[in-house]
Amino acid sequence: MQLQGKAINHVKFGNGIIRELRDKYLIVDFVHGERKFLFPNVFAGFLSLIDHDAQLAVESIIDDVITKEKNEIKEEINEQERIIRIQKLKVHPSSQVAFGLIQNNKKDVFESWSVFSGEYLSGESKGEPKQPIRMKLNSACLLTECAKGEQEKERRIIGAFMVRDDFDGRTCNDGQIESHKTYRFRLNESEMLPYYKYFETNSKVYNWGNTEYKYFSNEIMQCILKDIQKMILDENRLQAVNEFYQYFCYVNRLKETENTELNTESSTEELAMEVKSS
Structure with missing residues (x-):
């Protein structure tokens, strides 16, 4: 002027x-x-x-x-x-969530960076959106897929996102879970990890069931993120995953480590409980 x-x-x-x-x-x-x-x-x-x-x-x-x-x-x-x-957040030891994309469309999930919690399959609330009451701002949504024609044991991890930092599952009445605007990633074909590597079953029977999501421990999610870091070669994408990992550890009050041991007993128990509930 x-x-x-x-x-x-x-x-x-x-x-x-x-x-x-x-x-x-x-x-x-x-x-x-x-x-x-x-x-x-x-x-x-x-x-x-x-x-x-x-x-x-x-x-x-x-x-x-x-x-x-x-x-x-x-x-x-x-x-x-x-x-x-x-x-002030009270961290639940198993507040991470794996989604099977049973009632969600993969293309829609990655375009909107949001996921639907699914519907109650029985009881008085049958047909209504399932309320993810255990999910808080420290929850990561692990996106998994079992492609058409593949056996369930071939289920793979295809991406993940942290929920919005103002998210509270207790007030999520419509079942719509939106991602954090920064902490999210999609894996390429060569980067996808086998889901059941982290959730081995003693009976060797692989069954996701009809439920859309399953809770699992914070420590297992930390281990998955560490393994994903090893798979990504692109520097920019690796930086995004590293920042995701740092934020995840921060909000879950976990120590960032070079090597994270997987507790297979706890993962098996967690999966068994979720499969039974489905």
Whole structure:
């Protein structure tokens, strides 16, 4: 905006002429000498342009500055609230969720980066969305797939996402679980891991059942993420997975380690409980 040479009026110093706008400072020549003012702040009640159209243009700039400052304050408050939520979160040892994509379409899941919890299969709530009451902001959604024509034992891990940091499964009445805007990834064909490597069954009977999702332990998810890190060669994608891993450990209060041992007994027990419930 061209302000040089514009006539102004100041509530204290009277009429003047703008000499220049330099480094966010307005230099104005008055009868009794020059004055320097912060731009555009000085126009908020202290200084006005004689040119009506120019004054309106400056007021528009001021409105933009005020809006930006309000948004920055709002973002700061939201960040403080997010940190408080994480600090106060009571972490359940098995709050991670594996989805079988039984009632979800893979293409839709990756396009929307959200997943449906499925429906209750029996009881008074039959047909209604299943409420993922154990899921909180520390929950990761592990996306798995058993392709058409393949045996269940061939089920693979195809991606994952953290839920939004304001998510609470107890209030998720529609069953729609949205991802965090940052922490999510999809695996390429060569990067996909065998799901049952982490959930071995003693009977060697592989059965997902009809339920859409199954809970499993935080430590197993940590192990899966460590293995995924080893599979990804692209530097940019690996950086995204590394940040996912760091965030996951942070919100689940887990120590970041180079090597994470898999507790097969706990994973078997967890899977058996979920299969039985389905």
